[in-house]
Amino acid sequence: MSAHEIPTVALPSGETVPQLGQGTWRMGENARKREAEIAALRLGLDLGLTLIDTAEMYADGVAEGIVAQAIQGRRDECFIVSKVLPGNSTRAGAVAACERSLKRLKTDRIDLYLLHWRGTPKLEETLSAFEALIAAGAIRYWGVSNFDVDDMEALLALPGGTQCAANQVLYNLRRRGIEAGLLPWSRARGIPIMAYSPIEQGRLLHERMLTGVAIRHRATPAQIAVAWVLRQRDIMVVPKSGTLEHVRENRAALDIELTEQDLGELNRAFPPPKGPRPLELL
Numbered sequence: 001m002s003a004h005e006i007p008t009v010a011l012p013s014g015e016t017v018p019q020l021g022q023g024t025w026r027m028g029e030n031a032r033k034r035e036a037e038i039a040a041l042r043l044g045l046d047l048g049l050t051l052i053d054t055a056e057m058y059a060d061g062v063a064e065g066i067v068a069q070a071i072q073g074r075r076d077e078c079f080i081v082s083k084v085l086p087g088n089s090t091r092a093g094a095v096a097a098c099e100r101s102l103k104r105l106k107t108d109r110i111d112l113y114l115l116h117w118r119g120t121p122k123l124e125e126t127l128s129a130f131e132a133l134i135a136a137g138a139i140r141y142w143g144v145s146n147f148d149v150d151d152m153e154a155l156l157a158l159p160g161g162t163q164c165a166a167n168q169v170l171y172n173l174r175r176r177g178i179e180a181g182l183l184p185w186s187r188a189r190g191i192p193i194m195a196y197s198p199i200e201q202g203r204l205l206h207e208r209m210l211t212g213v214a215i216r217h218r219a220t221p222a223q224i225a226v227a228w229v230l231r232q233r234d235i236m237v238v239p240k241s242g243t244l245e246h247v248r249e250n251r252a253a254l255d256i257e258l259t260e261q262d263l264g265e266l267n268r269a270f271p272p273p274k275g276p277r278p279l280e281l282l
């Protein structure tokens, strides 16, 4: 697979986005790392990882500024995801939050704007803001994050709720709960899942079983963790890395084909859920 042949996932509109993208949580928290983080995101773009996930919450907006620098001169190549905090998700609050994000991102549009998690403002209000932002061209699609099946049902019951373009949730080898509920529910309704924390924020790196599978593939445990999510080609995945070598590794995870033996061993070490479980968050 060449750098430009990244598998894609279709949004409900039919537009496709790269299956593998780049996260940005914790970027911008340490000024000394800023240049390295920008370089890592740029390398990712060179490798075809043009889906970039950020949020107004990350480093209080500084992460969006890092994204702005990384995509400078390359905006049209990118599919930018950002998120509004629940506390800002009233009708007027979400519109104002989006304007601030656009300024920090130095762009005129966010491709996919998510409600970061469900808060106290009514979903109707947030939806109304999202619709106004789409009409104004400030965002192209809207979606949600950390929504479990009951939240999704409440959303889809609202006028316009079926326009939801994606749900970004925690999903990795240690957090497989969605397989028994939210994942099949979303597939049945054509709402794509975007998996966050595929390496469990680094905590999967030292799992013995992952190391065993990694050795067989001459890969790293991180690559096996990412490849395990990527093998389901309808799920978008956004690992975060501020390290050039890790970005290269994560891109190469797309080329790893896990065998039946690998999957059997991983299932034994990280069993699938036996029944529905509440959605976990980080």
Ligand SMILES: NC(=O)c1ccc[n+]([C@@H]2O[C@H](COP(=O)([O-])OP(=O)(O)OC[C@H]3O[C@@H](n4cnc5c(N)ncnc54)[C@H](OP(=O)(O)O)[C@@H]3O)[C@@H](O)[C@H]2O)c1
Residues within 6 Å of the ligand: 022, 023, 024, 025, 026, 053, 054, 116, 145, 146, 168, 169, 195, 196, 197, 198, 199, 200, 201, 202, 205, 220, 222, 223, 238, 239, 240, 241, 242, 243, 245, 246, 247, 249, 250, 282
């Ligand atoms: N919607 C939400 O509520 C939510 C919640 C959490 C995360 N997210 C999004 O999902 C993204 C990813 O999740 P995450 O950042 O929580 O965790 P993650 O991607 O599972 O893990 C990131 C950690 O793994 C390390 N890492 C990445 N690639 C590696 C590799 N190949 N080898 C070794 N270590 C590697 C990173 O360090 P280096 O930087 O040094 O590579 C970083 O410490 C976030 O950045 C954010 O955009 C969304």
